[in-house]
Amino acid sequence: MEQPQFDKNKLIEHWMDASDEDFNAMVDIYETKRYSWALFIGHLSVEKLLKALYIQVNNEFPPLIHDLLRLAERCKLALTEEQEKDLDTITRFNIRARYDNYIKAFQLMCTPEYTSEWMGKIKLTRIWIKKLMI
Numbered sequence: 001m002e003q004p005q006f007d008k009n010k011l012i013e014h015w016m017d018a019s020d021e022d023f024n025a026m027v028d029i030y031e032t033k034r035y036s037w038a039l040f041i042g043h044l045s046v047e048k049l050l051k052a053l054y055i056q057v058n059n060e061f062p063p064l065i066h067d068l069l070r071l072a073e074r075c076k077l078a079l080t081e082e083q084e085k086d087l088d089t090i091t092r093f094n095i096r097a098r099y100d101n102y103i104k105a106f107q108l109m110c111t112p113e114y115t116s117e118w119m120g121k122i123k124l125t126r127i128w129i130k131k132l133m134i
Contacts, residue, residue, distance in 0.1 A: 015052035019045045035110035039093040042122040049129040
């Protein structure tokens with residue numbers, strides 16, 4: 001099925017703006033000590049940037065997936081092993097549809113130190129993706 005026409009630059013800008021907004025929300029949520037939610041929103045900020053990159057690279061709407069590694073592969077990115085591991089870990093922060101026991105275990109894992117470390121990795125991942133879009 002053929003995709004409808006769209007304004008590529010406007011759609012990319014939408015995803016990038018939404019990513020920036022989520023990144024700022026992640027920082028704000030961290031300050032409230034809701035660490036698992038901060039990482040969840042951090043995942044969304046990376047996902048939205050990858051979807052912007054997907055549009056730029058593939059000239060079509062991004063797929064309706066949340067797996068960051070799969071999105072990166074569909075953007076035709078050559079990833080290092082470390083980047084693959086980081087994207088896989090950040091994908092696990094997408095806790096919205098998880099079972100209660102998984103969410104509880106994830107919340108216990110999200111100490112201030114762990115969350116701060118992964119927020120830093122999310123920040124670096126976003127910088128890397130943005131550089132690819134120049």
